[in-house]
Amino acid sequence: MTSERVERRLAAVLASDVAGYSRLMGADEIGTLAALKKLRREMIDPAIAAHNGRIVKTTGDGMLVEFASAVDAVTCAVTVQEKMTQNRDKAGPPIQFRIGINVGDIIVDGDDIYGDGVNIAARIESECAPGEVYLSDDAYRHVRGKTMLAFDDLGERWLKNIDRPVRVYAGRLVSPSTKGITLPERIGRPLPLPDKPSVVVLPFQNMSADPEQEYVADGIVEDITTALSRFKALFVIARNSSFTYKGRAVDVKQVGRELGVRYVLEGSVRKATGRLRITGQLIDAATGSHIWADRFDGDVADIFQLQDQVTERVVGAIAPAIERAEIERARLKPTESLDAYSLYLRGLSKFYKFSGQANAEALRLFKIAIDVDPDFAAAYGRAALCYVSAKAFGWSSDLSSEVVEVKRFSQRAVGLGKDDAMALSLSAWALAYGAGDLQSGSSLIDRALAMNSNLADSWHYGGWIKNWLGEREIAIERFAHAIRLSPLDPLIAIAKAGAAHCHFYLGRYDEAMSWAALAFQDDANNQAVLRIVAASNALAGRTDEAREAVALLCEVNPTLRLSNLKEVLGPYRQEDLLLYQEAMRRAGLPE
Incomplete structure (x- = not known):
């Protein structure tokens, strides 16, 4: 006699319900049902589909959803809750969801799922505060360091009919899009x-x-x-x-x-x-x-x-x-010359305007500061950064003729700024991206971080350098650290795009798309963001989305082709470059 084989798999399970559903139905049964159907049709179901979820079943006010990726499950849940917050003041019943997420082994029976993995998600949902997203410790371990979300440790909880305590975390968005939002509204929770x-x-x-x-x-x-x-x-x-x-x-x-x-x-x-x-x-x-x-x-x-x-x-x-x-x-002075210092400050003011014209003026001022004080390490580092920024942002079509200057300024900054973490970081980035010297860049970043672990730029530049070296897990951690040190940074999209690139090369195309989507919210015209959106979609088989991103990319940079893609990507290893080129070819980038 043989027993029927039971199908099992590991999955991320999302359980949700409406807080105070009985009270809402008692007050306005028809209005509540209509509002709930509208929310599902216009917001919830599209969000689940966009994050590759499968709705297993709905039970009145409740829903059970299966995801192959914990990152997708959590990102989807937090996105829905943030949209609910933004729509809360609109007319209609005050609907709020509770969402619980767990990663665990599930039993599959036709279209339905059962097991401990499902039960824990449902019990966590019942513990959840209205409008919040709670995760089990197993789910948290799968998403930690892989999303632009923050997590609050709520401690261990004894859940009904679960024979062990489960540590619970609350997840929330750190830095949603700033477009059209005044500053105090950006982050609703601390x-x-x-x-x-x-x-x-x-x-x-x-x-x-x-x-x-x-x-x-x-x-x-x-x-x-x-x-x-x-x-x-x-x-x-x-x-x-x-x-x-x-x-x-x-x-x-x-x-x-x-x-x-x-x-x-x-x-x-x-x-x-x-x-x-x-x-x-x-x-x-x-x-x-x-x-x-x-x-x-x-x-x-x-x-x-x-x-x-x-x-x-x-x-x-x-x-x-x-x-x-x-x-x-901490008393280290950048220069003894007040004239050089004044020129340097003027250069910084121009540099932070982030435009081609302002960048050129900043370079001019940094060079004059160097003429006034030839031992001004930070000015050399900033001048080198201006050259590579022109390449990175598309303000200069060709950096090859300026590589000699990049090396000269960077090496001079390193020689003069042995105790200046910022000078070392700027030089590291310029040497790595501008001159392709990854080993020197990586070593300088390590020195800078040993001196000063609070420099967001060091973590950010170090993330890209580790990505180019193929050390993607370390790179992801560095990008996450950079964003925590500068959560409202106007250039935060580039760090998120960096994390997306790492997941792309690790073959995690869905996770790459989750990061890329967050980056796209912050800067829909950034070339690095558009490239990784196109490449990730292409290799994930979403051809229409990939071609849409390429169309936007070609509007931003009409001269970009597969033949010159290498010039803007950075110093990738040959096998990495070939993969990126193939992805962009599938996405429709012209030869």
């Missing part, structure tokens, strides 16, 4: 605080009579941020994220929630008749209370000393255990 004192330096207000002095205030903030980031005992948000608040009236409690920091430093700068005044106040973002407030006055020639004083006061207030040696290390 990021978890790091395990060490965390701080962001907001843009200082320019109190000078001359608006042209804005670059001085911005430069001071950048230098204070850099000085603070040298302290390994601190977690410091990157400049690119902090400057998204520039020109806004902000609520420091909201800033703390959006960036996941405990402390906020804000202030002002006044420059007049050779004198400089910096005011600063350090605020506890959790309570809104002031830790300290002070002003620092001196001659313009004392600018570095004044910045040191502000930095020391911040460090002394929030990390008193930091060793004196680290404080002395």
